[in-house]
Amino acid sequence: MTRFITPRYFTEPQSQAVEQSLKRLSIGDPEGIRVFIIALEYELAEYEKLPQEDVTETVVSATTPAPELARIADLAEQTATALTGLAGEARAALLLQLSTSDRFGRRHDDAYVGAVSAELLRIAEACGSSTLPVPAPTENDRLRPADEHFIRTLAEAYYECFETLADDNGGEPFYSLLQDIFEISDLRINLDLERLQGLLH
Structure with missing residues (x-):
């Protein structure tokens, strides 16, 4: 878990919003939640470094x-x-x-x-x-390689922190958590449950 040590990425209100989302969805205990938020901040910083390939609209x-x-x-x-x-x-x-x-x-x-x-x-x-x-599908309709990598990495962190596979129970509550994270982090990733299930298998 040392790979998650990183300077803060979230503002305090954002960090609190993620914590509230986890609690609302009954995910994890206080320690797991704390470590997951650290992991999330790390992965968001890494996500911003990945090539954000544009999708040409035809x-x-x-x-x-x-x-x-x-x-x-x-x-x-x-x-x-x-x-x-x-x-x-x-x-x-x-x-x-x-x-x-x-x-x-x-x-x-x-x-x-x-x-x-x-x-x-x-x-x-x-x-x-x-x-x-x-x-043709636009940038908001398809997942870029950076998006797919980010989601799969969060699924790994989810398992490490909560000892639960992200695709258990058809992908819930991981899918709902992702939607909250996208909104809190202002990420324009258009992901439906069926597409998530395809990524996790």
């Missing part, structure tokens, strides 16, 4: 339509099919209502229904073949 084309457009395509196609299949009194009632409500006094007949149905199918086809640019 744009790629989606291979499938955007969900909103796909939904419109389905609705337009269904509406076109329903209009075309409408017959008898229901068709006559619709055409009459459309004609009487038209502010320009236009007559709506079977040709109008056919034209509207064709336009709806054109919209469906356009929506079905459209794709939206999808941004």
Whole structure:
């Protein structure tokens, strides 16, 4: 544990915040908590020395339509099919209502229904073949090598101080502790529980 001896990294309020997080999550005893905070300060200082590789943001084309457009395509196609299949009194009632409500006094007949149905199918086809640019994962969406190293090293310190594996119980309460540490230390590391479990195995 001598590797954890280092000048203070945290301010007093930050150190107290980490201690409160550990207590709130029922992690460790007073001595374990004290040593873990020292270890954490050491690893934060080391983390700042690691290369913080930038992630270049690029744009790629989606291979499938955007969900909103796909939904419109389905609705337009269904509406076109329903209009075309409408017959008898229901068709006559619709055409009459459309004609009487038209502010320009236009007559709506079977040709109008056919034209509207064709336009709806054109919209469906356009929506079905459209794709939206999808941004590639940005720096906030992916873990850099420095982030992964920092998290794995903290997992080791967690085990050394508390004699508990970080991935026990599906990664809790270690995951919640990490989220508190990121916030207290103002680290912009976007980590979900599934990604953490992958790192720890």
